[in-house]
Amino acid sequence: MSVRSKVIEAIQQIAREQHVTLPALSDDLSLHETGFDSLAFAILVARLEDETGVDPFTISEDAAFPATVGDFVRAYENVPA
């Protein structure tokens, strides 16, 4: 499974659990518009860390939290293996 599909699947799983109705997930959708609150994002980052072994937001001190879904996916894609 590609990193992108792992991330998208995790977003959809958490949306179901949290009863969040997601809009269509396009790369330029702002994370704010997903309907996720900070707890939902915290869950997402923790689960992706367990699945992929990385937490791109803790590794780099100056990493700004992404603004869009595309930025978020790229944060995981761009982690050096």
Place this chain on the structure above:
Amino acid sequence: MSPREVFALRDHLGAELKGRTISDAQDVVSLTDVLRHTVLGGRLRELSGRAVLLKLSDQLRSGLAMIELDGIARRMLLCAPDLNPAHLGALIADAGIDAVVTDEPGRWAGTGVPLVVTAQLPLQMTAPATSERATEWLMLTSGTSGVPKIVGHTLEALTGAIVAEGPTRGQAPVWATFYDIRRYGGLQIFLRAILSGGSMVLSDPHEALADHVARLNARGVSHISGTPSHWRKLLMSGSAAQFAPAYVRLSGEIADQAVLDGLKAAFPNASVGHAYASTEAGVGFAVNDGLEGFPADYLGNRNGVEMKVVDGSLRIRSARTAHAYVGRSAAALTDADGFVDSGDIVELRGDRYYFVGRRGGIINIGGLKVHPEEIEAVINRHPDVRMSRAKSRRSPITGGIVVADAILTEGTDPARAKEIRDQILDQCRAQLASHKVPAVIRFVETLDVTPAGKLARTDA
């Protein structure tokens, strides 16, 4: 002035009751004629009036030494086997120890302790001794890092709950406990065995659980106690099927509904009760209705035990509490009114109080206080979960999130893990505030339990 009548352990051990024993995995010692025997090589007189450290590698000799020393020594300090040897010096100074009873006399040469007495089996014949004084019983608190606190009790305080319950009906019980008898929970059972006219089967940390259960059966154990973690381990082991005690007791940790129901199912003919006790507060109460928590009307004064809730924490005043912390810089054990603050947080729901956790065990989730025990109780309610542990995990977004490890019931199909995880999360979301719902649930094979029989909470 005539001295007040002294009642010590030996005065509960007459020769009229036949067949009483105390045993471990290696030895069986008769309690019926124990008063005519000595584990101290006949040197009890030398220990009269002394402050004695009991530092033995096994429970059997420790128990026999307690029987001999109670009523003769001025005080005795019981050491659990996991005591860090680096703390011994501070404890010896704080308790004013001037004698040690040990099975390793060589280790005590040149330590400055003036009297070293070797405890040995088999017992030797001796003339029975007469109780001279009310010996002070010193115990160590568990679960604290650093030097443990020394807690002072009297035999009267230690046995207050046992005397209040009255004699057991029917045949004299054969008691056992998963605890070490040098801890409060285990000592209570040892004292019950002696006061009830029954026998005692000791645990052995090096024995496999299946062998332990086989030994409990062979010795006819009828009454047995342990922490919820001890019991969960037994239920998971599959060894419970061969065992049929009449009375099962839990203490030392929160007994949630899942473990109470699990024990009732495993031992359908047993009465299952949970007791609330701590080294400092003594035995508060026992709950025998099969439900977690305790009835709200236990607060107030009930059978000489007064309880109140202050800032969410249970406070207890009774003749069964310890009387002081012992040592040079010892803190006060009670508040100004004589109540011991247990640090156990309770919550009133309907007409019952429920234990939600320890004050010191709170984890911080995004600025909100969370008791891990409260989350574990909900997870444990899932029929396929045997045991769980909630903890905090650092999060770059919220600072912290709740994660949980869970052990599935033996024989659960691993292919059902995802389905079970979703069900647990649904259950948590229905019963807990959103910040308490675990972000991640991992299924694990084991969870660490401390030597005191409690779930290890290293991050709490």
